[in-house]
Amino acid sequence: MVDAEDQVIVGLEVHCQLDTKSKLFCGCSTDYRSDGPNTHVCPICLGLPGAMPALNKRAIEYAMKVAKALNCEILEESEFSRKNYFYPDLDKAYQITQYDKPLAEGGYVEIESDEGGERKIRLTRIHVEEDPGRLVHMGNVERGKYSLVDYNRAGIPLIEIVSEPDMRSPKEARKFLNKLRATLEYLNVFDSEKEGSIRVDANISIKGNERVEVKNITSYKGVEKALTFEVTRQKNLIRRGQKIERETRHYLEARGVTQAGRSKEQENDYRYFPEPDLRPLRVKSWLDGIVLPELPDARRERFIVQYGCSLNHARTLTGELKLANFFEKVVASDKSGLSPLASTWIADTLIGELNYRDMSLDKVEPAAITGLVLLLKAGTITDKSGIEVLRVLLDQRFKNESAETADAIVKRLNLAKTAGDSGAITMAIEEAINENPKALDDYRSGKAGALNFLVGQVMKKTRGKADPAELNRMLTEALKNKEA
Amino acid sequence: MAGEITFNPDDKYNAFLATCRKAPHGSGKLAGVAVAVKDNISTMDIETTCASKILKGYIPPYDAHVIGLLKAEGAAIVGKTNMDEFGMGTTTENSAFGPTLNPCDTGRVPGGSSGGSAAAVAAGMVQMALGSDTGGSIRCPASFCGIAGLKPSYGRVSRYGLIAYSNSLEQIGPLGKTVTDVSTLMGVIAGHDRHDTTSLDKPYNHIPNADIRGLKIGIPQEYFGKGVDTNVADVVKKAIGRLEELGATTVPCSIPSMEYALAAYYVTCTCEASSNLARFDGVRYGPAPDTKKSWHDAYQEVRSTAFGTEVRRRIMLGTFALSSGYYGKYYAKAQAARENIKADFNRIFKDVDVIAGPTMPTIAFRLKEKSDPLSMYLADILTVPANLAGIPAISVPCGKSDGMPVGLQIMGRMFEDERVVDVAYAYEQEVN
Numbered sequence: 001m002v003d004a005e006d007q008v009i010v011g012l013e014v015h016c017q018l019d020t021k022s023k024l025f026c027g028c029s030t031d032y033r034s035d036g037p038n039t040h041v042c043p044i045c046l047g048l049p050g051a052m053p054a055l056n057k058r059a060i061e062y063a064m065k066v067a068k069a070l071n072c073e074i075l076e077e078s079e080f081s082r083k084n085y086f087y088p089d090l091d092k093a094y095q096i097t098q099y100d101k102p103l104a105e106g107g108y109v110e111i112e113s114d115e116g117g118e119r120k121i122r123l124t125r126i127h128v129e130e131d132p133g134r135l136v137h138m139g140n141v142e143r144g145k146y147s148l149v150d151y152n153r154a155g156i157p158l159i160e161i162v163s164e165p166d167m168r169s170p171k172e173a174r175k176f177l178n179k180l181r182a183t184l185e186y187l188n189v190f191d192s193e194k195e196g197s198i199r200v201d202a203n204i205s206i207k208g209n210e211r212v213e214v215k216n217i218t219s220y221k222g223v224e225k226a227l228t229f230e231v232t233r234q235k236n237l238i239r240r241g242q243k244i245e246r247e248t249r250h251y252l253e254a255r256g257v258t259q260a261g262r263s264k265e266q267e268n269d270y271r272y273f274p275e276p277d278l279r280p281l282r283v284k285s286w287l288d289g290i291v292l293p294e295l296p297d298a299r300r301e302r303f304i305v306q307y308g309c310s311l312n313h314a315r316t317l318t319g320e321l322k323l324a325n326f327f328e329k330v331v332a333s334d335k336s337g338l339s340p341l342a343s344t345w346i347a348d349t350l351i352g353e354l355n356y357r358d359m360s361l362d363k364v365e366p367a368a369i370t371g372l373v374l375l376l377k378a379g380t381i382t383d384k385s386g387i388e389v390l391r392v393l394l395d396q397r398f399k400n401e402s403a404e405t406a407d408a409i410v411k412r413l414n415l416a417k418t419a420g421d422s423g424a425i426t427m428a429i430e431e432a433i434n435e436n437p438k439a440l441d442d443y444r445s446g447k448a449g450a451l452n453f454l455v456g457q458v459m460k461k462t463r464g465k466a467d468p469a470e471l472n473r474m475l476t477e478a479l480k481n482k483e484a
Numbered sequence: 485m486a487g488e489i490t491f492n493p494d495d496k497y498n499a500f501l502a503t504c505r506k507a508p509h510g511s512g513k514l515a516g517v518a519v520a521v522k523d524n525i526s527t528m529d530i531e532t533t534c535a536s537k538i539l540k541g542y543i544p545p546y547d548a549h550v551i552g553l554l555k556a557e558g559a560a561i562v563g564k565t566n567m568d569e570f571g572m573g574t575t576t577e578n579s580a581f582g583p584t585l586n587p588c589d590t591g592r593v594p595g596g597s598s599g600g601s602a603a604a605v606a607a608g609m610v611q612m613a614l615g616s617d618t619g620g621s622i623r624c625p626a627s628f629c630g631i632a633g634l635k636p637s638y639g640r641v642s643r644y645g646l647i648a649y650s651n652s653l654e655q656i657g658p659l660g661k662t663v664t665d666v667s668t669l670m671g672v673i674a675g676h677d678r679h680d681t682t683s684l685d686k687p688y689n690h691i692p693n694a695d696i697r698g699l700k701i702g703i704p705q706e707y708f709g710k711g712v713d714t715n716v717a718d719v720v721k722k723a724i725g726r727l728e729e730l731g732a733t734t735v736p737c738s739i740p741s742m743e744y745a746l747a748a749y750y751v752t753c754t755c756e757a758s759s760n761l762a763r764f765d766g767v768r769y770g771p772a773p774d775t776k777k778s779w780h781d782a783y784q785e786v787r788s789t790a791f792g793t794e795v796r797r798r799i800m801l802g803t804f805a806l807s808s809g810y811y812g813k814y815y816a817k818a819q820a821a822r823e824n825i826k827a828d829f830n831r832i833f834k835d836v837d838v839i840a841g842p843t844m845p846t847i848a849f850r851l852k853e854k855s856d857p858l859s860m861y862l863a864d865i866l867t868v869p870a871n872l873a874g875i876p877a878i879s880v881p882c883g884k885s886d887g888m889p890v891g892l893q894i895m896g897r898m899f900e901d902e903r904v905v906d907v908a909y910a911y912e913q914e915v916n
């Protein structure tokens with residue numbers, strides 16, 4: 001690929017919390033979110049004088065699973081280092097992380113490129129580190145009366161996945177992040193729904209210019225937004241003949257903008273050195289014991305072969321572990337029979353309706369969708385009715401109301417197709433034509449839109465129950481008779 | 485067996501920072517034995533300050549691993565002993581709570597940094613005490629106060645709960661009036677602890693044995709050369725002569741890498757200290773910072789007033805040495821020098837079983853005698869090599885010079901703590 005003159009160049013550093021039961025260096029539970037401040041703490045994660053870290057092997061196993069899944073090389077020997085800086089949320093005034101000997105190097109993530117087809121985004125490294133605590137500001141940071149420190153988060157295991165500057169657009173960055181999330185979820189080492197479980201720093205530049213680091217992106221959508229903002233900002237500066245400064249900027253999620261951070265002079269010198277309280281890690285041999293589950297790419301290919309999904313549908317369905325599992329449950333009763341319809345209805349319609357409501361898939365039981373797809377497949381309801389049924393079904397579940405089956409909704413709202421009941425349709429056609437003489441004239445004078453308009457009118461009268469093909473045939477017939 | 489002992493000593497030497505008048509004890513190997521603990525070892529519910537203003541009022545909510553072991557064997561923790569602030573010193577004069585005096589001569593220092601523990605034992609206030617040794621902090625005061633003290637092999641005693649000064653160098657170790665006491669206490673505190681992943685599963689179950697026939701002792705020329713007081717050297721040579729009479733043979737040797745030992749030591753310990761001590765920022769420890777100031781201004785104020793001069797000096801040195809662009813020049817070089825020192829010891833230990841020499845180049849200094857830091861640092865030259873190499877080293881009283889005690893230092897192969905104890909024990913039995 002030849003880069004254009006104003007080619008965008010993006011690299012990401014992604015921090016993900018590993019979903020272990022206990023923290024990285026102590027036995028405290030990681031399940032802190034619903035509890036009060038400083039309730040999941042001990043001498044170790046509080047950084048009390050004299051306390052020492054003892055490595056949680058499970059966290060290293062989790063990180064190695066990720067490394068293996070992302071095709072990285074596990075280093076023969078890696079080590080932990082101290083990253084020294086002062087900040088009130090940092091219990092020891094240093095963070096135990098990995099510096100010049102990370103757990104793993106190399107590897108790649110495959111994404112669908114903007115030009116179509118798969119593209120490999122190379123990885124630089126993966127390393128393991130501890131999360132710091134959290135500050136809660138009373139008021140805002142600048143003018144608040146005081147801040148409180150909560151160490152519940154201190155010591156939660158993180159992996160930092162660093163990519164090469166291989167992405168060419170904010171959209172690709174988003175895809176990279178989605179793919180990473182899916183992979184980590186498939187590995188069962190990460191819970192993307194936990195607040196703050198992923199944090200991203202992005203490096204972005206326009207070819208031939210200095211790069212800017214954008215810190216503090218905490219959501220999946222935020223990455224694309226922050227980078228899009230930066231592309232526009234940087235391109236505008238270049239257009240005006242200004243120089244891009246190499247700097248660190250912060251993403252303000254609420255406003256969707258980036259803001260200049262501390263200047264270079266004030267940047268921390270982290271004074272890294274090897275953590276003397278931990279031995280070097282020699283864990284490469286553990287790889288043999290790590291068996292990977294089916295990963296998103298493999299599952300996507302299987303969906304295409306096994307269920308006849310289109311590439312796009314398969315990509316969407318397998319892009320999230322939960323969704324892929326949901327799909328397979330929906331079609332479980334009739335794998336080959338239901339899958340083509342189910343994949344369209346889930347990948348296109350259901351996702352759209354859920355997003356519209358900002359509703360979690362968890363609230364929908366697969367059987368409800370199976371019921372709907374069965375009705376559609378049997379021709380009992382039209383596609384239009386299908387959407388109506390789906391909406392009712394989702395609204396009920398969203399509001400935690402009585403959860404009717406698709407069948408019940410169809411019966412209650414009398415949505416079954418009126419095929420065979422041509423009397424009602426004939427009547428509706430008759431009415432529609434009589435009420436719209438202009439449309440009849442238009443039809444007669446050969447205006448194509450007139451037929452569609454009348455179809456719409458009849459649909460309205462029959463509340464979408466009419467089979468569209470059948471309706472078309474009957475309406476054309478009726479118009480022909482009027483002509484005569 | 486369990487009970488309580490009354491501890492109400494006349495602490496003329498300012499050996500203690502805190503005492504427990506009624507000290508409970510249990511049953512076991514140390515049932516009812518009064519043990520003093522250096523104030524950098526965390527003791528649950530007993531103030532632990534490292535002799536620093538910044539930790540004044542800090543009461544640990546947990547016991548160091550060794551304290552748990554002491555309690556399990558019935559010991560009575562009777563008090564916390566004075567020290568150089570955070571272990572940084574060779575005299576115990578760098579305590580925020582005043583110096584400890586040497587019971588042998590109150591015009592002199594007890595040595596450091598475990599000066600309070602050594603003085604408490606020397607004065608007979610307790611039978612044994614715990615200290616910590618980063619570059620000689622157990623052996624120096626043992627030597628100056630005329631008692632025995634062991635720096636165990638690195639990894640034999642858990643550091644969990646020891647308030648870190650220089651993690652890669654230091655070990656908790658025993659001080660006692662006799663080698664037998666030292667050995668007994670070592671037997672209680674050694675062994676693996678899952679909370680300290682640098683600790684090893686090498687328990688110490690040993691009864692000192694005075695038979696040293698056939699033992700080969702290396703005598704490094706550097707331990708009797710420039711900077712070592714000739715009277716001290718003579719006393720130590722005589723003591724080694726007694727070991728020969730007991731059936732040991734001596735072999736002259738050399739540790740050329742000692743030239744870099746002090747530099748390697750001070751770079752390593754200041755770097756690690758600058759990081760270890762960064763958490764003392766006034767937010768959770770020390771005098772509450774002025775909340776009207778921005779947090780980094782408040783930190784600066786607390787840290788520039790609550791730390792003593794020597795601590796601030798070492799934090800600054802370490803911070804500088806770790807700064808961007810200097811790591812390779814200092815810390816990495818110091819670690820390379822440590823490898824050379826280890827290699828020198830390994831080479832020598834192929835031919836000899838232990839290495840002997842003076843513990844300190846001189847007898848105890850007069851109070852305020854070592855006012856410039858460099859001359860104080862030089863006094864560590866004979867003790868730091870064992871810390872840099874991680875090997876065991878013991879100091880046992882071996883006579884007097886100018887009426888003050890002189891210590892004989894025995895260093896052994898990695899994890900051969902038992903052997904250095906035996907040699908010291910043989911000497912002690914011979915002279916008593």
Ligand SMILES: [Zn+2]
Binds near residue numbers: 043
């Ligand atoms: Zn904890």
